[in-house]
Amino acid sequence: MLNREEFFKTDSPSLIILVLFTLAMFFLSLGGRDFWAPDEGEYAQISQEMIESGDWIIPRLNGIPSAQKPPFFNWAAAAFSLPAGRVTEVTARLPSAIMGMIGVLATYWLGKGLFGRRTGFLSALILATSPIYLHQARWVQVDMVYSAFVYLTLACFYHGYLNDAKRGKYFLLGALLMSLGTLTKGPAAIVLPGSTILIFLILKRRLREFLTRDLLLCLLVCILIVSPWYLAVYLRVGANFVWELIIRHNLYMFFETWSHKRPFYYYLINLPWEFFPWIVFLPAAILNTLANDKERDQRLFLFAWFIGMFCFFSLSEAKQAKYLLPLFPSIALIVGRFWDDILSDRQSLSYKNGLLLPAVFLAVVMVFGSAAAAWVVNNKYPEFLKTSLPLGTLFALSGAAVFIMALFRLKRELFATIVVSLLLIASYLTIIINPEINHYKTAKPFCEETVKIAKDKPLGIYGIFLHQMGPYVFYTGRKLKIFDDEGEVVGFFNTQERVFCIMRDTYFNSFKDKYNGPVYSLSSASIGHRKVHLVSNQP
Incomplete structure (x- = not known):
């Protein structure tokens, strides 16, 4: 099939196969497991609270405004959940799965513009079968959605770069997609594609040529799409929320993070696993690309994309495997072009x-x-x-x-x-x-047992941090009273009324030793690598 030129005369055969392939990869048994920590229960619960409260402006977790991320992902998950009236494991994962498919198709479209249909097809398959891409396309997190918007933004730019007549339309569409990415994960959706484009145009010595009214129009579109939500949350909950959303979770995470701090070489070790097995072909693919002087523009664009983003993420204090997701199409396209040359006997290496x-x-x-x-x-x-x-x-x-x-x-x-x-x-x-x-990972059975025991009595949670709390709030269906220190739990337990609290094992043991009154563990479970207890002041 891959050597038949007639297969690649039109887009339809490639698109049909890619859609069917991604349906199998990303949508099969999408609801086959419960929400796992971290993050899945959190995002699901925020979307659920949007539906229950009718407030789609302020993201809330356990009734508390959550400034972790802008709301586009939660809007999408909540919208998919509206027909059922409740967020489910399927509806919460649909935004990631759908955008995973769109990201694969965007890679095909960009590969077609760079090298031709067959390279686009091969590259799209390579991307879809990369471990980190598959994982994020089936996970309740914002990263797949925002990364797909980054891919689409860069694809629109390159097609506009090639087509003077339609440049304004492509750039305008790219600005729209970049704005949606910003409403998904914040300024990174502007910084990443913007820096790639800037590096590419500087290397091509064409930056001044693109500083036109089209650029100003694109900036205006971004401002008009993004600013209303930021303005609305500023008016509703104040400047601290906006500061935490933009500054703390972006600039602070980059320069002096409080979590996921890893050495500068982290991605040199991590990338091979997340791009396995295609990573074994990457060195030869890079050499093959460097040897082809007929494709200098394509080479510059992909290298500006890959090297620019890789250096950006390596310089950041906070590092996680999923952060690299926006650069994966660039290396998929480099390896895809190599395989196209191999299949056509055009490769520069033996x-x-x-x-x-x-x-x-x-x-x-x-x-x-x-x-x-x-x-x-x-x-x-x-x-x-x-x-x-x-x-x-x-x-x-x-x-x-x-x-x-x-x-x-x-x-x-x-x-x-x-x-x-x-x-x-x-x-x-x-x-x-x-x-x-x-x-071993789900909190659902423990939460269902908690609901049966606690019924409508007061229920708190202690020792489980906010980003791990989502599954407990979601599966109990309760607003939980959050305790920040042991003294607050003591005050909660010092009552004649029967009360309950979900505690991590280490916190429970400490509390049991220090509290003078009766303490009973009515239920316990190992959830992931944590053991949790349902604790009460009465048996």
Whole structure:
């Protein structure tokens, strides 16, 4: 299929396959597990409170205004939940899944503009099968949604860059998408694509050419779309909320973070895992790109995108794997172009150096990695051995198939083997592994037991921080009284009325030792790596 020119004469065949593929990758069993910490329960509960209160301006968690992120993601999740009248595991994940699909299609569209339809198609498949992309397309967080807006913004810019006649329209559409990204995660949706475009135009020595009325119109569009919400929250809850939203969760996180602080080289270690298995082809793909002087503009644009964002994120004090998501299409396109050249016999490197050695290395990692993983599971997590063995076998067989295809120069079959193997592995994880892990990660059964015991009596929570609290608020369906210190819990328990409090194990043990009155643990559960108790002052 991939070598038939007629397949790529129109967009329809590629788009149909990409839509079907992403439906299988991102939408299969989307509600097959409960909300997990961190963040999933938080975003779901904020959306639920929007529906219940009718207030879609101020995001609230447990009735308290939440300045973590702007509200676009919650608007989308709440809108999808309106027909049912309540947020569910499916409706909360739909924004990420849908934008994951759109991000893949945007990569195809950009790849088509950069190199042609086949490169766009291959690059889109590479992006869709990257571990971090798959994870975020199935997770209740803002990162997939805002990253897709970044992709679309850059795609609009490059198509406008190529097309003088439609430049204004493309740039205007890009400004609209960038504004929606800003309403999803804040100024990063402007800084990231804006810096990429700036670096590219400076390298091309064409910056002055693009400083036109179109740029001013784009800025005006951004201001008109973004400012009404910021103005509304300023008028409703004051300047502190806006300060925390823009300054504390952006500038402070960049320069002097209070969480996720990691060394500057963190992403050098992290990126290979999040772009596996395609990372093994990236060095050859970069060399292949550098050797092609006929595609200088494309090379500059992708390198400005990748290197600029990678350096930006590496300089930031706060680092998480998902932060790199906005740059992934750039390396997917570099590797996709390499595979297109391989399939067309246009590559600058020899078959041995360009494809055989990376593929053999990948096969060895997959075969021996599956054996090592089986040993670890058997020794540390024996309860998962039965369900993980088929996954390890599939991984090892995929590695063996990769080795055979590479050895016999079956290039199209090699690419298809990798893609299909990743689809099967992702499906097994979704259908079999995740429900098993869900028993250990979910707070839902504990919360349902809490509701049965506590009924309508006062219920508090202590020792569980705000970004971990979402599942407890969501699954109890209660507004919980939040305690910041032990003294507040003592005051809560010093009453003749029966009261209840959800506590982390370490906080419960400390409180039990210091409190003079009776303390009873009526229910407990291990949720992730934390043990929690339902505690009461009466049996």
